[in-house]
Amino acid sequence: MGHIDRTNSRLFELDLLRALVTVADCGSFTTAALRLSSTQSTVSQKVRRLEELAGHRLLERGNRDVLPTDAGETVLGYARRLLSLNDELHEALDGASVAQIVRIGVPDDFAAGRTTRHLAEFSRRFPHIKLEVTAGLSRDLAGSYDRGELDLVLLKQRRNSRDAVARWTEKTRWVDSLRSPAFDLDPLPIVTFPPRGLYRDEMIAALESVGRRWRISFTSSSLSGIQDAIADGMGIGLLPLRAVTGEHLVLPQSAGLPEVDMFEVAIIHRPSAGPVITALAESFSALLEQERGS
Structure with a gap:
């Protein structure tokens, strides 16, 4: 093949790389076409286009098998990596489109033990929910909630100092x-x-x-x-x-x-909270009921 100007041909299309990988794996243009739900001529055209871009022959077409050349082996190694990264990107974007982030605030003394086990169980029930937990002083958590930075908070406060969906006396x-x-x-x-x-x-x-x-x-x-x-x-x-x-x-x-005995533990979320946050509040309620009974 003659010299080609690579200044405008540095991008290797994934579709062309996938055709090459499939032919190399199948050892046949005919079988590769079936796997790709395409025609043999279309697959051949894609491989030829890739060879033009690479400036090298990539496959040796024998009587029975199709085998990669030395340059073809090099391109195949990179092609598999690029195709794998492409698949990973799709998976990451698919996950990002499904996942819902719920931001939770809990006092320091609720940041481990039973609370962690409850949140782990909640994550198993709702595998597409990502929990972001912030632990700290109740006054700081309340400020973050008021600024819209948290979706649900577990607060220790003086009794009835703010509205709550549930509350328990703090011992x-x-x-x-x-x-x-x-x-x-x-x-x-x-x-x-x-x-x-x-x-x-x-x-x-x-x-x-x-x-x-x-x-x-x-x-x-x-x-x-x-x-x-x-x-x-x-x-x-x-x-x-x-x-x-x-x-x-x-x-x-x-x-x-x-x-x-003038303190309480309160669960607080906005009236507009969806079913996931409501379910999380119920989970915290169960935790506090257990603590009160223990």
Whole structure:
């Protein structure tokens, strides 16, 4: 074959590459035409066009078999990769067109354990739904929800502070360190969230109501940070019952600290939410019912 100008012929059409691969796999133009639901002449034309683009003969046409030349073997390797990438792209786009993304917000102490198992079960029920879960402080999650960044949130809040599709009383406990108790110190060191954080104002009001002097010894925006600081003897704190660990000592009523019971866990989504988000809210409701019964 003569020299060809490749400046305007650098693109190898996938249809031509597929014809070459099919002929090489079948070892016959006739069989390849049947597999491609085409005619033998059309398949031959496509292979010839590809040879013109490549500038090399790609197939040796024998009496019985059709075999690739050295150049043909090179083109076949790239052709298979390009066709595979093309198929992957179609699969990715097909998946993207089907998948629905649901954005969820949960407090830190709901971000593992039973919650993860519930979400895994939900994903099995709805395999085309992609869940994006954000964990954090309830005040931050509420702000993200109000800005339209989340579709459904599980919030810890003061009772009836906003509308919810379901709500449960949050069980809290005063806790100290099991190995290095701080309760008898004066002033009493307390571990808490930063200003405007959940429980902080209520803790201070409760201590002042019984005349205990107090000082803030440690603050953290992370629930795990609060848990660790209490366990290490930095001070006492108020934790949801589910966040109490084996390193904590739950203070009994005889310690004289008032019960703090003005919080709730609420499930919130918009009235216009579709059936998938409604089903997810029902799943969270089942989770909270289990926690309340355990």
